[in-house]
Amino acid sequence: MSDVFFEELDIPKPDYNLGVGSDSHGAQTGKMLIEIEKILLRDKPDLVLVYGDTNSTLAGSLAASKLHIKTAHVEAGLRSFDREMPEEINRVLTDNVSDLLFCPTETAVLNLKKEGITKGVYNVGDVMLDSLKYNIKIAEQKATILKELNLNSKEYIVATVHRASNADSFENLSSIIKAFCHAGVPIVFTVHPRTEKYLKQYGLWDKLREKVKVIPPLGYLEMLKLMAHAKKILTDSGGVQKEAYMLGVPCITMRENTEWVETIEDGGNVLVGANYEKIMDAILNFEGGKAKGNVFGNGDACVKILEILMTAI
Template sequence: MKIATIVGARPQFIKMAPVSREIRKKFKELIIHTGQHYDYEMDRIFFEELDIPKPDCHLGVGSGTHGYQTGTMLKKIEEILIQEKPDLVLVYGDTNSTLAGALAGAKLGIKVAHVEAGLRSFDRSMPEEVNRVLTDHCSDFLFCPTETAVKNLHREGINDGVYLTGDVMVDSLLHNKEIAESRSGILDELGLKSKEYIVATIHRASNTDRKENLESIVNAFCEMEEIIVFPVHPRTKKYLKKYGLFDKLRASVKLIKPLGYLDFLKLMNHAKKIITDSGGIQKEAYILKIPCVTLRENTEWIETVEDGWNMLVAIDKDNIIRAIHQFQPSSVKHKERFGSGGAAGKIAKYLAE
């Protein structure tokens, strides 16, 4: 069987690494990279560190509006699928690359498999939520990371082809955690001591593109009186400079370039808390048992909140400061909500069957 794997963004490279290793034991894989993320720090370093095979096709789509990105990807992916004639299209997560790949496969009558199916924030104002729902409804195989995700699909009438596999991000994290500890010198490079700093990541459009939201976040970070390490996403840097907030933030916070997976994994693992608006980082914080404050009003990873390791905070300076100073996990219990590893092997097994 020939599988066309379609990826384009940083989180997808991390999810793809363990799955690619497993499916290549049984199948032929064609990797199509849309080019949604293209900076070295957001792209090639992940292929190098995670030992992912070089993409067979690179579409070079780059930045743009959602319509431009999705439409351009759809056209270019379709051309490759017609030429290569794969038996299955494999997509990950909830980006424009995910949706474009799923639509291209479905419209050509090629079976579609979705890794990380069934997630729901129930907020249709999020482009990612629209991508998730549409991708799930045109997929033939839906690989769910959690029981909640399975239930979400059943509620929407999707019952066939649904598999509970656990989360492939757990596979990546467990495989790379000790490697990161031994190889990465990021703490020494930044002059940090374990459990004496906070990691921050902000990239979601609702926080970066709205000046009032980004200003509230910057003011909170500047007044927090904590050591904050902030790898700055290209989108965030663009808007910090546009709104005249970059220099103010740089005076109080350790602003650094986006990190590779190993450096960032070690940085998270030694943080005392994490502030983020990323879905994947909420989950990684939970797995690493690091308290997480999420600057959003909802989350697709509701398990992290239910178990008391993640706190959702509306965008307000005082709320953010209060949450960082006061939030602690409400329970010492820590469940294997996302599985204990082996999700990639289960996905390969189900595809083989």
């Protein structure tokens, strides 16, 4: 799935490919830890920069800290306070071994302070806003997804489902798909391969395709344009929650909690879990709210991070 992003955004191919595919959390993290350590021992970098909350984030930060190499974490301080989420474990552990912690919001800074982490903490804003502001004009000019799918602006809902708590659960996935089919509004569902596997396994695939426009995952620019022109967005993704907020599109989050509490507090996002009635109510009635400010910064997070890194090395 990653190839399209490299091509579309003209990103140079990585110098190293760890060759670690899908596996259990422990096996995947362990394999990456071994391979990253080999690279760090060979290249001897001054600093290791990790991003987000994936298993690679944790593997990179652990490998660096055990070799006494400075570690910087972009998107530090996020907390959903749900230890059943693998991402939450990755965030907490990564923050505790990092030397520089680049927080996207003031809430993230306060979360770290409550845990006794105050040294090397910076509120720089969110790099995702940097990317969105840079690419939205390009997406509007180049992306043809609305024409390809015969969609009119603000007359459809975009949906994504990928989180294990939803995709792997027959009860949750059935409830979500039932709501999609009864929405009464055209839904464009970009289906993650993992979710597609379970939809077919649970016998939900054919029913879904009868009622919903199902498409494969899109490139960044096509997805950005699709979301920007949506009436609402249904998701369980943390990143999509943020992008919806930044684009001013009402977001309905099919989770019981979120690390992006600012989107809830500002009125642009609502939590509905996998409950059919709550999802339907939000589809029909949730209109979102007007953003009160730049909670994710001004779109210059990358500049601030670079300036701090230059003095730290």
